[in-house]
Every structure is written in structure tokens, then in C-alpha cells.
Amino acid sequence: MRVNRIIGWIEERIDLSGVKHLLQEKVVPVHHHTIWYYFGGMTLFLFVIQVVTGILLTFYYRPSAEEAYESVQFLMTDVQFGWLVRSIHSWSANLMVATMMIHLFSVYLTQAYRKPRELTWVTGMLLFGIVLTFGFSGYLLPWNVLAYFATKVGTNVAGVVPIVGRALLRFLRGGDDVTGATLSRFYGLHIAILPLLTTLILGLHLFLVQQQGMSVPPDVERASAQQPIRTMPFAPNFLLRDLFGWFVALGVLAALAAIYPWELGQKADPFASAPAGIRPEWYFVFMFQTLKYIPARVGPFDGEVLGVMGFGIGGLFLLLVPFLDKRAARGEPSPLFRWIGIGIILYIAVFTALGYLAPGGK
């Protein structure tokens, strides 16, 4: 067959034994938690969609305060399928954050971070931070009213970090206020720095996953002492299932983009006051809502500073969980860390809901 001849030609020049091993011998455990294995691949698929649609958008987008809004408007109205590419890019970003959160918490609750996969977890957490930064930086680029004020509020929060806050705020904004300088650097961050970091860290993350295989939850591992774990070949069985999920995601994206196209809104006016009920994108709402509830002063401390430090500590906890959870490292049940994880999920869910349902939240 022609395919075999092409493969033969390549094998004479490049060692494909690693790829062959992946395709012919890699297996995926089959148990009642297998469903969670698909979310990493789903996040990767949505990221690829982001890259493709993002590249298409750069053909028309202009990263200056004077032209950004108009260039997006031109894209939406005059460029063939420009509306579709833009809407898919915006919806896919939100879906990617959602699948990434599911992936993160499913990995956490199945304790897949335990030895020998600590580095995989750390690279995953770094990717989580990068994706949130992608979302934050990309949100400003249309330069509309919501984006402008969301960025203003978000960078104000960065300014509250002790010691480095002021410098951090000026670095993020390119000055004291959100201006065209902020837009330019957010654009550079969004299309150059973050993709480069993602390439490096994602590459490492995927390499580690392929090297170490899929983690099996501790309860399944313990049960396998009595009965061996069922497996399925990575190729074609797992890959076909992945592909199935990806096509479902594609259908959902197409439907969302066509029926609920992403709004452009009004052009940013730095002299206007912030619209009532302004809030960030949904994945930041739980933090935003928490800060609203913290009193201005808590004892001798500034309430906002305490809140931001709290989030920092929470993030650090998650990053270091493989090194903190000694019981999981020994292969023992770790109920404390499981309940902490459930608590974090409930906190995020409840405070996100409050951000939309509480009075003054609409």
C-alpha cells in the first residue's frame, strides 16, 4: 500500500519506534473513572481550535485603541465567515476553560497527581494559569466597554498585591491607566508570549503523559490486586472515542456560534463611567464575588489584600498538592485532600452562582 511505502521511506530516515510503540502497544485502563480521561484531550482539541481561529483573526485584527474595535466590527460584518471564526474563537475559549477545570478537578479527585506524576501535575497547573491569562488578555482585544472596564477592575486587583502590586499594575497596563499601551502588550502576550510558553509546557506535559501512561485511581488499583484491570488499545479504540467527543464539541461550537454569536457591544470610552453590574468572565466571577463580600478592613489588614493573598495561597496549595499529600504518595487513601478538593469545587460553584444571582449581580 502507498501508506506503507511512505512510512517505510520515513523510517529509513527517522526512528519511528516511539510513535509505533504509542500506536501499537500503548493501552488505556478501562474502569468506572475512564470517562475523565477524555477531558485532557478535549481541552487540547479546543486549544487547537483556538490556535487555528486565532491565526485567522490576526489577518484582520488591528491591535490599537483607535482601530481594534473597528477591525473586529469589519471582521464580523464584511469578512466572509469572519463572524463564524470570531464567535467560534470566543466560545471555544470559554469551553476550553470549562473542560480544563473538569480535567484539573477530575485529576485531583482521582489523585492522579501522586508519585510518579508530580511533574505532570505541576506542568498542568502552569498550563491552567497560562489559559486563564490567555482568557484575561484576549478579553481586552475587541476594545469594547465591557472588556475595558473588566480589564481596569482586574488589573486594579493585581495592584493590591503587597510590595510588588504597584509595579505589577504598571507593568500589566503599560502605565497608570488602561490605554492603547495596555492593548498592545496584551496582544503581544496573547499571540506570542503565551503561545510560546504553552508550546514548551504543553509539550512537556504530553511527553510525561505518554511516558508514564494513564494514572489509575487508588481504589481501582487496590481492587486490581484481586482482578487485573481491563484495558483498551490507545489506537484505535481510545483515539476513536476521543474523536467522537471532539466532533460533538465541534457540533456544540458550531451551534453556539450560529445561534448565539458573540456580541461586540459598544466601543470602549475611557471617559464614561463603568456600566452598572460590571463583572469579569465567568471563570473569574468566584474571585470577584469573594472580594465583594470581604469587608474593607479585617482587623489591621486591608480586606482586598487579604482576599488576593488568599487566592494566591489557594493556587500555591493546588500547585504543591502532590508534595503535600503524603498519604497519596504512599498509595494510601487520602480523605482529607479529597474533601479539600470537594470543598474547593463547591466554593467555586456557589460563588460563581452568587455572582450572577445575588442582588446587584445582574
Next chain:
Amino acid sequence: MHACIDCHKGLEEERLSRPVKKIANDYHMVRGLKCQDCHGGDHTAFDNKEASHSRAKGFLGKPKRQDIPAFCGKCHSDPRYMRKFNPKIRTDQVKEYYTSVHGKKLREGDKNVAVCISCHDVHAIRAIKDEAAWTYPIKVAETCTRCHADAKYMKAYKIPTDQLKNYKKSIHYEVLTKKGDISAPTCPSCHGNHGATPPGVDSVANVCSNCHAATAELFAKSAHEEAFSDLGQPACVTCHGNHDVLKPSDELLAGGKDTPCATCHEVNSSELKKANEIRTHLQDLAKGIDRAEAILTRAEHAGMEVGPPRFELIEAKDALIKARAETHLVKVKRIKTLTDPAVVIAEKTVKKGQELMVQLQFRRKWLAASLLGIAAVLVGLFFKIREVDRRGGSG
């Protein structure tokens, strides 16, 4: 500690203790003035009415009503004194007051007319920028009509008492109270405040033109200007009313017997036909704009981007505003030069809106087609997965 306040706050007679309760909100107190600065007397003579009320110490007591302007004017008409508090503040209020109907009648001995405290309150006088002040733009109409809407109180003066009732129907009142635009006209805007006098027939257009300058200029060039003057009819008010100035509509030009035009012009006269022609141009444009807005709103709610056609429609809306102002010049040709191109813009916008709705249907059809394609792929994948699983791939 202050002898006046200390004593008066404990007095049983309400009219004597009331000032102490009220001064908490007084702007004079905020600026450091106390009872003795207006009423004289000795504010350090505690528990000693004779000493605190001593004429030798300049005690003036409660001034007579006809003396109130001079009482307040003691300070407010003294530029050297007032510039200590505000160098820009006017000091001619009392002089102006005596040019007003209120001031003239007070000098004639009529104590029922308004004096300073009638409008500014007493002991709880607030700064004019204070929203609770009786003279704050949103509240001043109620202040004036405390007397002017009281039919029994105003009986002797034989002037109408329905001004507030009419004013509340007006567009000026709506803009002032509902939109919070404090530049909208209220009683002093047209009548003056200290020198309050209703504008005369020959000067009311000057009053309206302070805000409606462009329209007044057009009217001044029209045939109506001379005609109204000859007939002794006030400009602006003849068609638009004075207190009950309603939001003007194109129907004012309809020429029916209840319309202002019919006051002077015969039904079916050439002038009324002209008015009707103007009305038709304006209404055609207004309808065109409404149709364009409706279809753009539909498209927008369906998720289409309507920014550019909405922006283009602004030109048509501006033209309608200009054309409506031009009715005061009453030249059909000039109005047509404004409305005709604007109608074309409105029609183009309607077309763009229709194109957007067509595009929407196109998107939905292709979405359905692509979803069918995706569904077909999913079915194919489903069977392929079953096949590879059966082949013994799932261990």
C-alpha cells in the same frame, strides 16, 4: 455653648423652639454664622433674657414681614461682606426683588406676597446646589406654587392657579424630573427669580430662545414673525403653550380644526395645505427611520452585528431633527432638501436589515447542514468503535 440655642431649645412654645431644630440644616451655620449674626443680641448671656435680648447689644428680634428683604439684604447686598464667603456671589438680589411684582406689592403694603423666606425657608436655608433646597431646580416649582396654586390664597390677584398642573404635563417637567436634567426650564427660567415677572407678549420669544436658539432664529426669519407681532400674538406660546409645553409632534401641522394653525388660517387654505405637505415629508421620514430601527433591532436580537447600518441611520435621524426645526421657517423646499436624502438613507438601512435577516437564515441553514454532517460522522464513528471493540481491542 450658645445662650440663644441653649435657651430656645428648652422653650415649650413650638414657634420659639422650632428655629433650634431647624438650624441643624442651615447653610449659614455651616459657614460659621450664628443667631446673633442675623438677630443681634448677646449670645453669651446665659439664662438672662434681658441681657441676651438687649437692644443695646443690637438685638433685632423677629423682623416684620415687610422688613425681611432689608433684613437679609443687610449682608446679602453688601459686596464687601459677601466676598469673604464667595467672591462671585451676586449682591443685587434685594434691588432686583423690588423690580418684581412681589417687591412692588410688598412696598404697597401687601404682606401676602413672597419675601425671601417664602422661597428660601428660614433657619433651615440650604445652599442652592443642595438637592433638598426649596430653590433646587427640581423643587422650585413646588415652592412657587405653594402660593400660586392655592386658589383661595390667590383669589384677590385674579391670576390663574393652574400653572403647576399644566407644567406637570409638559416636556420640560418630564426632562427635569424623570431624566434629572436640571438645565430644563422651570419657573425661574422663564419668570426670573428675585425679579420674578411674567415675560410680556413681545419678549416671550427671547425667553424661549435662550435655549431654543436655532428654532428662534428660523422663526425670526419666517412670515409668522411679523404676522404674530401685528396680531399681538406671543411667538412660541401661541403654538406651543407656556406652562404645558408638550413634546411637539408632526400632528401639530395636520391643519385640523384643533391644531394651532387653524387658529389663524382657514381650513383648506393654501397655507394649511403647505403645512400638511411639510407634515407628510416629516412623517414619511419618521416612518422610514422607524422601519429601519425595527428591522435592525430584530437582526440584533437574532445575534447579527448591526453597528455599521445603525451608525449610518444616525444621519437620517439628525436630518429629521433639523427638518422639524426648519418647520419654523415654513419653507417646503428647504425641508424637502433635508428629508429626501434622509429617506434614501433610511430605505438603504431597511435593505441592509433585510440582507442581515437573509444572512441569518443562510447561517441557520448551513448550521443545520453542518450538524447533519457532524451527526453522520458521529454515527460512523459509533459503528467503527463498536467494530474495533468487537475485534477484541478492548481487553
